[in-house]
Amino acid sequence: MSNDRKRIINPYAKEERKRSDGNEKESPSSTDPVMKSNKETRDAGHVGNDQEIIHPENNISAQASALIISASDKAGMEGIDRKRIDAIILRESGNSQYIQSARRRDEKVNGRILQLRQRLKEASPRECEATEELDESLRGYQQRQAIRATCVVVDMDMFYMACELLSRPNLKNKPACVGKEMILTSNYVARRYGVRSAMAGFIGRKLVKELSGDKLKLIQVPSNFDLYKEKSRIVNEVIREYDPHHMKSYSLDEVYLDIGPYLVLFLQHKDYTHEQIREALIIYPAEVMRFLQQQSSMVCLKAADQVVFRLRQHVQKATGGLTCSAGIARTHTIAKIASDKNKPNGQLLVDPVSTLAFVRALSIRKFPGIGRVTEKLLQQVCDIHTGLDLYQKRGLVHFLFQPATAEFLVKASIGCSGEGSSFASFGAETEGSEHQKGISRERSFSPESDWALLNSRLEDIARMLATDMKRKSVVGHTITLKAKLASFDVLTRAQSKKGIYIQNPDELTTIASELFAAIRAQHKNNHNKKCSKDGSSSFSIRLLGIRCSNLIEESSYQAKQKGMIKRFFTVTPLGDNKGSENEQNYMTKENDEVNCTATRKLMFNRYAKNQNGKEVNSADIFSTNSSSTKSAVINVDSPINIKKKIKTDLNTQTEHTVDTYDVQQQQDEEANEEHVSCPLCNRSFLTQNNAKLNAHIDACLNGDTVRQVIREQNCKEVPKSRKRQRLTDFWS
DNA sequence: ATACATACC
DNA sequence: TACTGGTATGTAT
Numbered sequence A: 001m002s003n004d005r006k007r008i009i010n011p012y013a014k015e016e017r018k019r020s021d022g023n024e025k026e027s028p029s030s031t032d033p034v035m036k037s038n039k040e041t042r043d044a045g046h047v048g049n050d051q052e053i054i055h056p057e058n059n060i061s062a063q064a065s066a067l068i069i070s071a072s073d074k075a076g077m078e079g080i081d082r083k084r085i086d087a088i089i090l091r092e093s094g095n096s097q098y099i100q101s102a103r104r105r106d107e108k109v110n111g112r113i114l115q116l117r118q119r120l121k122e123a124s125p126r127e128c129e130a131t132e133e134l135d136e137s138l139r140g141y142q143q144r145q146a147i148r149a150t151c152v153v154v155d156m157d158m159f160y161m162a163c164e165l166l167s168r169p170n171l172k173n174k175p176a177c178v179g180k181e182m183i184l185t186s187n188y189v190a191r192r193y194g195v196r197s198a199m200a201g202f203i204g205r206k207l208v209k210e211l212s213g214d215k216l217k218l219i220q221v222p223s224n225f226d227l228y229k230e231k232s233r234i235v236n237e238v239i240r241e242y243d244p245h246h247m248k249s250y251s252l253d254e255v256y257l258d259i260g261p262y263l264v265l266f267l268q269h270k271d272y273t274h275e276q277i278r279e280a281l282i283i284y285p286a287e288v289m290r291f292l293q294q295q296s297s298m299v300c301l302k303a304a305d306q307v308v309f310r311l312r313q314h315v316q317k318a319t320g321g322l323t324c325s326a327g328i329a330r331t332h333t334i335a336k337i338a339s340d341k342n343k344p345n346g347q348l349l350v351d352p353v354s355t356l357a358f359v360r361a362l363s364i365r366k367f368p369g370i371g372r373v374t375e376k377l378l379q380q381v382c383d384i385h386t387g388l389d390l391y392q393k394r395g396l397v398h399f400l401f402q403p404a405t406a407e408f409l410v411k412a413s414i415g416c417s418g419e420g421s422s423f424a425s426f427g428a429e430t431e432g433s434e435h436q437k438g439i440s441r442e443r444s445f446s447p448e449s450d451w452a453l454l455n456s457r458l459e460d461i462a463r464m465l466a467t468d469m470k471r472k473s474v475v476g477h478t479i480t481l482k483a484k485l486a487s488f489d490v491l492t493r494a495q496s497k498k499g500i501y502i503q504n505p506d507e508l509t510t511i512a513s514e515l516f517a518a519i520r521a522q523h524k525n526n527h528n529k530k531c532s533k534d535g536s537s538s539f540s541i542r543l544l545g546i547r548c549s550n551l552i553e554e555s556s557y558q559a560k561q562k563g564m565i566k567r568f569f570t571v572t573p574l575g576d577n578k579g580s581e582n583e584q585n586y587m588t589k590e591n592d593e594v595n596c597t598a599t600r601k602l603m604f605n606r607y608a609k610n611q612n613g614k615e616v617n618s619a620d621i622f623s624t625n626s627s628s629t630k631s632a633v634i635n636v637d638s639p640i641n642i643k644k645k646i647k648t649d650l651n652t653q654t655e656h657t658v659d660t661y662d663v664q665q666q667q668d669e670e671a672n673e674e675h676v677s678c679p680l681c682n683r684s685f686l687t688q689n690n691a692k693l694n695a696h697i698d699a700c701l702n703g704d705t706v707r708q709v710i711r712e713q714n715c716k717e718v719p720k721s722r723k724r725q726r727l728t729d730f731w732s
Numbered sequence B: 001a002t003a004c005a006t007a008c009c
Numbered sequence C: 001t002a003c004t005g006g007t008a009t010g011t012a013t
Helices: A039-043 A060-065 A082-093 A097-122 A132-143 A159-167 A188-192 A201-211 A225-240 A260-268 A274-281 A288-294 A297-318 A332-341 A352-361 A372-382 A387-392 A394-400 A403-413 A423-432 A451-472 A505-530 A554-570 A581-587 A596-610 A618-622 A627-634 A639-651 A663-670 A690-702 A704-714 A727-731
Strands: A151-156 A176-178 A219-221 A248-251 A254-258 A324-329 A347-349 A438-448 A474-485 A490-496 A541-553 A675-677 A684-686
Touching (some): A097 A372, A097 A394, A132 A403, A151 A225, A151 A297, A151 A332, A159 A225, A201 A219, A225 A297, A260 A297, A297 A324, A297 A347, A332 A347, A332 A352, A352 A387, A352 A403, A372 A394, A387 A394, A394 A403, A438 A451, A438 A474, A451 A474, A451 A505, A451 A541, A474 A505, A474 A554, A490 A505, A541 A554
Parallel strands (some): A324 A347
Antiparallel strands (some): A151 A254, A151 A324, A248 A254, A474 A490, A675 A684
């Protein structure tokens, strides 16, 4: 295990850059303490009850640490005068709303720190020890580790900026960045002045101006995402040749892949050119794992390093000169960390046997998933700063943090985090847990309090989101509205209704508006209570966003919908009240207001009458053979929505009874040849115009039929509104 | 189920 | 002159 323990450090990179961040110092023995007795590490696992690990925030950097973006942890920012930069940032931030909000957030984190310290104080040393059970599971993780380093992360160097530099090479030696109000990325000259991504533009300008003694000015190039997308597409295309099977782009400038299969062909056929390997790779090589295990470790490492070096050259050539950096390791997490080590235009291979030593030497902030806050908590509560600290105090971490968090942290400390995307389970993991959990759109603007204007912005956002959802063919169950006040406080409000999934922009808008109104109401209410004098403080908003989560495939929802509609109508009207288990889900909730079963029976009878007793497959009714009408089906209401409308009708029947059937619409339909009849009212429709049919069914369910059903049910006349009202009006 | 927090680029 | 983004996911209750 120890003979070929060797870390290949960037044998091909042009420049070996000096590092002063202390992460390169010789790491502790890499013999595996998880495997041996953990006696000596146990002692370090508990921070003494009365040990003072509080660092009073007297210096600027500490004060700034959680407040501002002052990462020196970024490539190209080593050895800069961080203190001076932080001081300028703090000063320039002044007392803006933003910085005040950041302070409030930071105070909350400090509160958490105190809370955790208190828990720690009350704990017995015993509780903070690593349990045998924990170490047992860690051994399990380690044993399941991939043996070969085949995971690769390719990260483009200062991507947006580099794209711009292609056409503006003169900016290379001046401090420059992409982005106006918000800096997206900066070049390496600007980074020396502390200018980095996610920094406000005016801060960046001030930094350069001041730190250059007023000699230089930050050049800000507006972003051009079309260009970046195009370059990104080229990069993806190149990288796909190295791993067509699991290559995945994480963002415009980051790609994950596994070169295991490529290595097999590379090693099996030494005479193959890249083109030949690429062709052969389309058929997944069998027994990749076994083959690579049979090769010596050294051979695999060399080959991997060589292949990735070629890949990077390939990318550079194909993009007209964009450089990238890469990490190669046993897991994608380690590869990701490694990709940053020799940036720019470099690569780092972490030998599997050196992985432990590698992660132990890392500052915890380097681990993807440990950000500003977690770093602060770990540092100030547990005195944990490095991967080694994290490992040694794993018992403490388990005691203090939620199980999921603790597991993540401890796995990170032994280099096993994100192991799901390691080669062995890459495919399965990414297929299985790949599905997106949510999708959202949000937009910032200058603080605005005009209600109508805000709502029109909300509608725009809903439309954008609906477009995205349609493109991805997903429908969402939970709708969340997010609003950021002028004070930068963020309020959210969510809603989800059983069995209902949304994609349609109008429905999205409706729900979002309702949620927004609720937020406003609550906010005004709160504010009125606080300021007894006058509650007229305006509700000023600087950001609106909508998010859909609990996503499912559009097609599966369609299938479900069809099934539901069919069941809704085909359940025997004489059956008992219980129905199928599905039906019960949909039917029970509103029994108080409406006798749903009775309603359903009546509607079924109507339906059956119209069909002359012949059973009709609802799928035949609600979809046509046209392939471009996919979306229309979504608009067909689920039973619960129908009931909601019935309920609404009942509640507001006197002034709000709806007749959505449009004369013009009817004429349009009559002018055409091919017709299909509505299952409820028997009116006929174009088969091609699915949207109209669905709109009609919707309207029909809302209007005539339901009204009649209710009338029959209630045995009394429901006054009919003379006024025509469109469906959309009904909803607003 | 939902409000809020954290992280990423 | 102005004056801090957008998207996704996890945690706490």
